[in-house]
Amino acid sequence: MTNGPRPALIDTDPGLDDVLALAFALQSSALEVHAITVVAGNVPLSVCTANALRVLEVFAADSPPPVYEGCAEPLSPRVCRAEHVHAADGIGGVSGAYPIRRLRPEDGHAVAATIELARRYHGNLVLIALGPLTNVAVALGRDPEAMQGIHELVVMGGSIDGTGNATPHAEFNFYSDPIAAREVVRSGLPVTLVGLNVTECALLPRARFDARVTAMTKGLRRQFLRDVAGPYFDFCKKEQGRDACALHDPLAVAAAVDPGVVRTKRIPCDVVVSQGITRGRLVAEREGGCSSAVPVRAATEVDGERFHDLFLNTVCGP
């Protein structure tokens, strides 16, 4: 490992919480984001790509990392999007206020870019996966040797208690592409799973977010954060009856920035790929289990205060 910021690659399907996670990662001095790869998930691929570019125009206009488009369809039969959460434009209907002025995606494919970065930063790269794992699984299938050079693969997905948000049994990213999730979980890569079991235990109160954002001095960033977080908090209020949100994707970034934000355990895990009611379920073994499932590091506890301080101080910072 080198000193200084960790070389990072972010694979994402923006998405409201992806947008917050990208802003957080771009602002963090602990990470150097070398590329953003986009995968279809919350909304179709081109819509996700546009949102990744929007975040860069607001948060990294001077030195934006390259954006690569990846897989438009999952490896599994496609059954869902999350427009009911994120809206058709993926960012709560506010995209019209943020036309993309300057940036464009690169010509290359996300999978090739992932393999290239895994080789270039062999032994150092942290890959933070915030969407369905299609791009990552395809890269693994294409060049397993290069991908074994990844230092850490932080995945927002699943829930070690076997519960879900897409269905009662499956978290959205795993439900969207269980075949890809299973490839990754079984890969033997140094995976850190950040699942709903921890993200749902660190709800950020809307009042705290609003107060911090209001104090920001950079007007465009302040407005953008307000505009994208507003619909997300509204959704949580309407659907869950609370003035607070789980920041799923930002917590995965936080685990890469400051591993002390979560406590982890090595737990043998697998993913259900059949098309029944348990499609996409993360199956995590209890302590002392004896199956042949591959052990992965899974977050079991979260320090919510530490996470919220880190997130707000970074994303609202100078």
Ligand code: BDR
């Ligand atoms: C995950 O699902 C998506 O809708 C979010 O962006 C996040 O990655 C949470 O289950």
Ligand code: CA
């Ligand atoms: Ca996401």
